[in-house]
Amino acid sequence: MATSISWARGSLLQAEQLIPCVSFLFTLLLFTVSTGSASPIGVPDLQQCEPAMDVSPTNQTMMLTLNCCLPIPAHKPRVFSFHKYKSKPRVRQAAHTVSDAYIAKYTRAYELMKALPDDDPRSFHTQAKIHCAFCNFAYRQAGNTSVPLQVHFSWLFLPWHRWYLYWHERILQSLLGDPTFTLVFWNWDDQRDGGNVMPAMFVPNGTALYDRNRNQNNLPPALVKLSPTTTGNDSVEIVNQNLNDMYRDVVTATTAELFMGDAYRTGTDITNSTVITAPLEGLIEGGVHNGIHYWTGDPNLTLMQDMGTFTTASRDPIFYAHHSNVDRLWDKWKYDLPGGPRADHNDSDFLDAEFYFYDEKARLVKVTVRDALDNSKLGISYPSVAADELWVNYDPPVMSNGSAVEAARAVGVATMGAAPQNGTIFLGSGRSAIVKAPSFPPSTTTKATVLVIQGLQVTRRSFVSLTAFVNLPSANALTDTSTAEYLGTFNIIPTASIKYSHLTTNVMFEISNNMQRIGITHEHEVVITMVVTGVEPVSIQGLLIENV
Ligand SMILES: *[C@@H]1O[C@H](CO)[C@@H](O)[C@H](O)[C@H]1NC(C)=O
Ligand SMILES: *[C@@H]1O[C@H](CO)[C@@H](O)[C@H](O)[C@H]1NC(C)=O
Numbered sequence: 332m333a334t335s336i337s338w339a340r341g342s343l344l345q346a347e348q349l350i351p352c353v354s355f356l357f358t359l360l361l362f363t364v365s366t367g368s369a370s371p372i373g374v375p376d377l378q379q380c381e382p383a384m385d386v387s388p389t390n391q392t393m394m395l396t397l398n399c400c401l402p403i404p405a406h407k408p409r410v411f412s413f414h415k416y417k418s419k420p421r422v423r424q425a426a427h428t429v430s431d432a433y434i435a436k437y438t439r440a441y442e443l444m445k446a447l448p449d450d451d452p453r454s455f456h457t458q459a460k461i462h463c464a465f466c467n468f469a470y471r472q473a474g475n476t477s478v479p480l481q482v483h484f485s486w487l488f489l490p491w492h493r494w495y496l497y498w499h500e501r502i503l504q505s506l507l508g509d510p511t512f513t514l515v516f517w518n519w520d521d522q523r524d525g526g527n528v529m530p531a532m533f534v535p536n537g538t539a540l541y542d543r544n545r546n547q548n549n550l551p552p553a554l555v556k557l558s559p560t561t562t563g564n565d566s567v568e569i570v571n572q573n574l575n576d577m578y579r580d581v582v583t584a585t586t587a588e589l590f591m592g593d594a595y596r597t598g599t600d601i602t603n604s605t606v607i608t609a610p611l612e613g614l615i616e617g618g619v620h621n622g623i624h625y626w627t628g629d630p631n632l633t634l635m636q637d638m639g640t641f642t643t644a645s646r647d648p649i650f651y652a653h654h655s656n657v658d659r660l661w662d663k664w665k666y667d668l669p670g671g672p673r674a675d676h677n678d679s680d681f682l683d684a685e686f687y688f689y690d691e692k693a694r695l696v697k698v699t700v701r702d703a704l705d706n707s708k709l710g711i712s713y714p715s716v717a718a719d720e721l722w723v724n725y726d727p728p729v730m731s732n733g734s735a736v737e738a739a740r741a742v743g744v745a746t747m748g749a750a751p752q753n754g755t756i757f758l759g760s761g762r763s764a765i766v767k768a769p770s771f772p773p774s775t776t777t778k779a780t781v782l783v784i785q786g787l788q789v790t791r792r793s794f795v796s797l798t799a800f801v802n803l804p805s806a807n808a809l810t811d812t813s814t815a816e817y818l819g820t821f822n823i824i825p826t827a828s829i830k831y832s833h834l835t836t837n838v839m840f841e842i843s844n845n846m847q848r849i850g851i852t853h854e855h856e857v858v859i860t861m862v863v864t865g866v867e868p869v870s871i872q873g874l875l876i877e878n879v
C-alpha cells in the first residue's frame with residue numbers, strides 16, 4: 332500500500348489527497364428553520380465516484396489525482412440489525428496497559444488484514460480508503476447530488492467513526508477467528524498513569540502496527556500535546572495545558588451542539604457554506620481530536636501525512652486506537668460527568684442518517700446513526716480510567732484581575748458585533764475585540780453561554796489553529812493555555828484541493844465557566860482575544876456571545 336502522496340503532471344495516479352474538513356455553526360435562525368424538515372443523510376450511490384484533481388501546494392504545475400473509490404460488492408447491500416450482527420460483550424483496554432501476548436495478537440490481526448488483496452473490502456488498503464472516501468468528497472449526497480458528502484465537521488462525526496471502528500474490529504476478529512478480540516484505545520488524555528505518550532506497541536519499526544510517516548520528534552518519551560498551540564517544554568506546563576484542553580472540550584462542552592457538533596442534513600454543503608448555512612463542528616473534533624492528528628503526523632511531509640491529514644490518517648494503525656479513545660470520551664461525556672447524563676442530539680435527521688460499511692464477510696451493510704448511540708448494544712465497553720479525574724476536576728488558575736475592558740479600550744481595542752455588522756475583518760496573527768455580553772443571569776432555559784466566531788474564512792493550504800481567550804488582551808502564540816482565560820483551540824486541517832480549499836465556518840466556544848471563574852459574569856462587555864498560528868490568511872465576519 333502506498334504510504335506517501337505522489338504527484339505527477341496531468342496523469343492519473345493511484346495517489347491520494349487531503350481534504351480537511353471543517354465547518355461550524357449555530358444560529359437560532361438556522362435552528363428554527365431547519366428543525367422539523369425531514370432530510371437525513373442517506374447512503375450514496377457508490378457507482379458515482381469522483382476522483383479528486385488537485386494541484387501540488389508547493390508546485391502549481393503539478394497535478395494530483397486521488398482515487399478513494401470503494402469496491403462495489405456484487406450482492407445487494409444488507410441492512411444492519413442487532414439480530415443479524417450479534418456481538419460478544421468485550422472491553423477495549425488502554426494501549427499502554429495490554430500484555431505482550433495481546434500486542435502479539437494485535438500485530439497478527441493487522442498482518443492478516445494487510446495481507447489481503449487491495450481490492451478486498453476487508454483489506455487494510457480498503458479500510459483506509461473508507462475514511463478517505465467520506466472525508467475527501469468521493470461521493471455525492473443521495474438526496475442532492477449537487478452537494479458532496481462529508482462525515483466530518485458536524486453531528487455525523489462521532490457516530491460515523493463509532494461504526495467505522497465497529498466493522499474494522501469485526502473484520503480483525505474474523506481474520507483471527509477470535510470474536511473476543513478488541514481494539515485498544517490510546518489514552519492520550521491520561522496525564523498521570525502513562526497514557527500521554529505514543530503507545531509503545533505502535534513504535535517498533537517493521538511490525539504491522541508501525542507507520543514511518545510520523546513525527547520522529549514525538550516518539551516516546553515525548554509527551555503528547557493536545558493542541559498545536561500548547562507552549563513550553565516543561566512537563567508540568569504541558570500536562571496542565573492538556574488537562575485544560577480536556578476540561579474545555581469535554582467537561583464545559585455541556586450541550587450536544589458544543590461537544591458533538593451540529594446539524595448536517597441533505598443539502599448541507601460544507602465546502603461552500605455561508606455564515607448562515609455552515610454546519611458546526613464539535614469541540615471534541617476540532618479540539619483535542621485534531622490536536623492528536625497534528626501531533627502524530629510527520630511535519631517533514633507537505634501535508635503532515637499520515638495522521639496529520641484526513642485522507643491518509645487511517646493508513647496509520649494508530650488511527651484506530653486514537654479514535655477508540657474519542658469513542659470512549661463520547662461515553663464518558665454522556666454517562667459519567669458531574670451533573671448527570673448528557674443528551675445526544677435527538678433530531679430525526681440525526682437519528683435517521685445512514686452510512687455504508689463492509690462486514691467481516693466483505694458484504695456492504697447499511698447502518699443508521701440511531702443504532703450507534705448505545706455502545707452496550709454493540710457489545711463495546713471501556714474500563715473506568717482513574718486518571719480521568721484529573722481533567723474532570725481540573726481547576727484552571729485565574730490570571731487576570733477584574734474586567735480588562737477599560738484597559739483594552741484605553742489602548743484602542745475596538746468593539747466588534749455580530750455578522751454582518753463589521754463586514755470582513757482580517758485577523759493577521761490575531762487580534763482583540765470588545766464584545767457585548769448577554770444578559771445575566773441567563774434564563775432558566777439557557778443550556779450554555781457561548782462565544783460564536785462567525786464567518787471564519789481560511790484557505791486550507793496548511794495547518795491553521797485559532798486559539799481564543801477571554802479577558803486576556805495580552806495573549807499571543809506563546810501564552811500558556813492552562814488558565815481560566817483560555818476558551819479553546821479550533822484546528823483547521825490542511826488540504827491540497829483547489830476545488831474544496833476555501834472554507835467559511837462558524838466556531839463556538841463555551842464561555843460562562845470562564846466568566847464565572849474570572850468573576851466577570853455581571854459585566855456588560857468582555858474582551859475576546861483570538862490568536863492565529865499558521866501562515867494562511869484568516870478573516871472573520873463577527874463575534875457574538877449568546878445564551879443558548
Ligand atoms: C514542478 O513540477 C513540474 C512537473 O512535474 C516539474 O517539471 C518542475 O520541475 C517542478 N518545479 C519545481 C520547482 O519543483
Ligand atoms: C525502518 O526500517 C526500514 C527497513 O529496515 C528502514 O529502511 C527505515 O529507515 C527505518 N525507519 C526508521 C525511521 O528508522
Ligand SMILES: *[C@@H]1O[C@H](CO)[C@@H](O)[C@H](O)[C@H]1NC(C)=O
Pocket residue numbers: 545546547548629630631
Ligand atoms: C525531518 O527530517 C530530518 C531529516 O531526515 C530528520 O532528522 C528529522 O528528525 C525529521 N523531523 C521530524 C519531526 O520528523
Ligand SMILES: *[C@@H]1O[C@H](CO)[C@@H](O)[C@H](O)[C@H]1NC(C)=O
Pocket residue numbers: 563564
Ligand atoms: C523548547 O524546545 C524547543 C525545541 O523543541 C526549543 O526551540 C526552545 O528553545 C525550548 N524552549 C525552552 C524555553 O527551553
Ligand SMILES: *[C@@H]1O[C@H](CO)[C@@H](O)[C@H](O)[C@H]1NC(C)=O
Pocket residue numbers: 475477478597598599600
Ligand atoms: C441542494 O443543496 C443546495 C445547497 O444547499 C441547494 O442550494 C439546492 O437547492 C439543493 N437542491 C435540491 C434539489 O434540493
Ligand SMILES: *[C@@H]1O[C@H](CO)[C@@H](O)[C@H](O)[C@H]1NC(C)=O
Pocket residue numbers: 602603830831
Ligand atoms: C460555490 O457556490 C457558487 C455559487 O453559489 C458556485 O458558483 C461554486 O461553483 C460553488 N463552489 C463549489 C466548490 O461547489
Ligand SMILES: *[C@@H]1O[C@H](CO)[C@@H](O)[C@H](O)[C@H]1NC(C)=O
Pocket residue numbers: 674677678
Ligand atoms: C430532544 O432534545 C430536546 C433538547 O435537547 C429536549 O428538550 C426534548 O425533550 C428531546 N425530545 C425527546 C423526544 O427526547
Ligand SMILES: *[C@@H]1O[C@H](CO)[C@@H](O)[C@H](O)[C@H]1NC(C)=O
Pocket residue numbers: 732733
Ligand atoms: C486586583 O485589582 C484590585 C483593584 O485594582 C487591587 O486592589 C488588587 O490588589 C488586585 N489583585 C491582584 C491579585 O493583583
Ligand SMILES: *[C@@H]1O[C@H](CO)[C@@H](O)[C@H](O)[C@H]1NC(C)=O
Pocket residue numbers: 745746747748752753756
Ligand atoms: C464594528 O462596528 C461597530 C458599530 O458600527 C463599530 O463601533 C466598531 O468600531 C466596528 N469594529 C471594527 C473592528 O471595525
